[in-house]
Amino acid sequence: MSDTTTTASGTLQEEVRAYYRAKAEEAETSGACCSPDPNTFGPAAYDEIGPGAAPDTALLASLGCGNPSAVAELREGETVLDLGSGGGLDVILSARRVGPDGRVFGLDFLEEMLALAARNIEDAETDNVVLLKGTIESIPLPAKTVDVIISNCVINLSLNKPAVFAEMARVLAPGGRLGISDVVAEDRLSPDERAQRGGHSQCIAGALSVGEYRELLDAVGLKDTEIVFTQEAADGLHAAIIRARKPVDNEADAPQECAPGGTCC
Numbered sequence: 001m002s003d004t005t006t007t008a009s010g011t012l013q014e015e016v017r018a019y020y021r022a023k024a025e026e027a028e029t030s031g032a033c034c035s036p037d038p039n040t041f042g043p044a045a046y047d048e049i050g051p052g053a054a055p056d057t058a059l060l061a062s063l064g065c066g067n068p069s070a071v072a073e074l075r076e077g078e079t080v081l082d083l084g085s086g087g088g089l090d091v092i093l094s095a096r097r098v099g100p101d102g103r104v105f106g107l108d109f110l111e112e113m114l115a116l117a118a119r120n121i122e123d124a125e126t127d128n129v130v131l132l133k134g135t136i137e138s139i140p141l142p143a144k145t146v147d148v149i150i151s152n153c154v155i156n157l158s159l160n161k162p163a164v165f166a167e168m169a170r171v172l173a174p175g176g177r178l179g180i181s182d183v184v185a186e187d188r189l190s191p192d193e194r195a196q197r198g199g200h201s202q203c204i205a206g207a208l209s210v211g212e213y214r215e216l217l218d219a220v221g222l223k224d225t226e227i228v229f230t231q232e233a234a235d236g237l238h239a240a241i242i243r244a245r246k247p248v249d250n251e252a253d254a255p256q257e258c259a260p261g262g263t264c265c
Contacts, residue, residue, distance in 0.1 A: 012200055013159060017110065065181050065203065065239035066230060068150035069093040072179025072243075077101040078147040081171065083136045083164075083180075084108060084154030088117030088129075094150065095126045105146070107132045107139060137163040144173045151180040153239075156207045157200065161216060169220035169246060177245040178222065183233050184240040185209045197234040207237055217244050 069090050074080060074097040082090050085106030094104045106129060108114050114131050121129050134140040136151075137160050149168050158164045168178065183203045185194050187210050198204025208216070210227050217225050222244040229238035 065153040068181045080104045080148045081146045083151035088120040092124045104129045139167045146171045165216040165220045172246040174248045183207045186236045189236045
């Protein structure tokens with residue numbers, strides 16, 4: 001990587017940090033990251049949660065483009081990792097879904113967001129959440145320890161997406177799954193065209209296309225990818241639900257079943 005590229009990446013990373021540090025400081029009025037329309041993104045994505053499901057400050061601090069704790073169809077007793085846990089809304093909702101026998105890890109790279117999340121978790125009287133400081137490119141958890149990974153409009157912010165996908169595959173237990181929300185571009189848009197529609201911190205310029213998402217998931221061995229657009233974020237870019245799973249051990253090597261008289265390939 002050239003010095004110019006390294007400098008540009010460092011500058012962009014600091015812009016993202018500054019943007020979300022400011023969002024943490026104004027948590028009650030911050031709004032969604034990926035659209036100026038409060039009726040589409042941010043807290044509006046959680047219109048089905050009932051009173052008392054999470055503190056108001058956690059809901060108002062939502063910066064995402066979906067409701068990943070519902071997308072992932074969490075079950076009691078599961079271990080969940082939230083990549084980019086922000087103000088803590090998704091970890092709180094996930095903790096309630098997995099119950100006292102489950103555990104939720106919330107990972108964020110900003111002290112300000114972790115402090116905000118800690119206050120909201122305390123207000124929610126939730127005791128099965130562990131907050132971690134770190135990056136989604138280097139997840140501070142052992143391999144094969146997580147049943148489900150969720151994330152809400154965060155992966156598009158990464159400047160090293162192959163590392164993020166490799167880390168997700170590493171920490172997922174065999175049979176584990178992804179249930180994330182992210183902004184995804186239509187394949188017709190080039191990276192330059194995405195950048196013309198919005199900034200990196202606003203979850204637009206760094207969005208992957210559908211094809212790129214599939215390629216990165218395939219490259220780390222995740223299967224059964226499903227990408228479904230839900231809301232428009234900009235021309236040719238959409239909030240989307242992304243699901244995939246990690247095969248169980250030896251699944252990839254298992255012999256295929258053949259129909260009578262058929263040919264296996």
